[in-house]
Amino acid sequence: MKFSKVPEATIRRLSTYVHHLEVLEKNGEVVVSSANLARSCGVNAAQVRKDLAYFGEFGIRGVGYYIKDLADNIKTILGLNREWRVAIIGIGNLGASLLLYKEFFKNNYKIVAAFDLNPAEVAGRVSERTGKPVEILHPDRLKEVAKDRRIDIAMITTPASEAQKVADLIAQTTIRGVLNFTPAQIQMPKGFEVKNYFFTAVLDNVAYLLRWKRR
């Protein structure tokens, strides 16, 4: 099984399955049918079975899935059974919100560093909101800090015009995963896993669907 050949949409749905399995588990449920899991995730049962079949046999005929086992298995598949150490680069409104967004980092993601070109000013502003001191570092220190704190993933939340400069900095570090929140398309050397996650593109998609529906 070449795990890297699994469709991205499957991986995305696995995240959803884990979330719902955790909700079920918290509610004290033990077993779930593929039909029920599918319904609560907004897909059909065949899709659930197909997505899981990439990775093995998890269901028990006539029973369904053991919730805790399936959640644990998917977490192992996704690599969520370990801690991922994350840096945020660019602490404007969006960066600060990610820094403070609890639901985002409930489980296995840990923000271990935050960077901004104006560390002192930004640290003051964020501390005011949190009521406790916040450490903001200058990007000059990215390479050193990435190594010391074993950063796995960097999230770029600078203005779009700065994104490539940040990408160039990241390319010189031990960081290997990048989540780009800006509309800029960044170029990185081979060996980096880069995903773009730009708000407006999704909003544009909704606008497009509404626009053509109204014809």
Added chain:
Amino acid sequence: MKFSKVPEATIRRLSTYVHHLEVLEKNGEVVVSSANLARSCGVNAAQVRKDLAYFGEFGIRGVGYYIKDLADNIKTILGLNREWRVAIIGIGNLGASLLLYKEFFKNNYKIVAAFDLNPAEVAGRVSERTGKPVEILHPDRLKEVAKDRRIDIAMITTPASEAQKVADLIAQTTIRGVLNFTPAQIQMPKGFEVKNYFFTAVLDNVAYLLRWKRR
């Protein structure tokens, strides 16, 4: 041409093309080749031509694309040549950040209302950050306000456990587009365009790729 049959990935890339065409235009450029547009968007030239071919003939052989014309055409296709009126429901860290995120709403999206279960408290907190009064409404008023302010799209930024309740409220209004930022999968009647946009799913994807690369 059935516009609704165009792949979602194409629509997403069109948003990227528009962004880059606007950067080029701002830099005083007039014409761009498909190779150059492709390069700055991180795709290949054949992809650019294929994406645009869904909608007509835009390039001029041996010249490339007129930047302003192509940007205007894509904006018309995406429905970005008009204003879209947006509501944010749930003003925690994420909702507040969207409310204040300037880059997000540079062009054709306009936030016309913000809702939270604790309007007074939240309005006070957000006003402190902006230095000016901010209006936050109770979700009870969603139906009435959606109609009065002609809201097109609602962004759900509540805790996941509240998302379906909000979806049920939206279903009773004149709003037709929904962007769900929570990990909950929401159920809505036919006729609504719903997109899920959950941070952690993309981060999970990066983690997955890094995890299996390291084997």
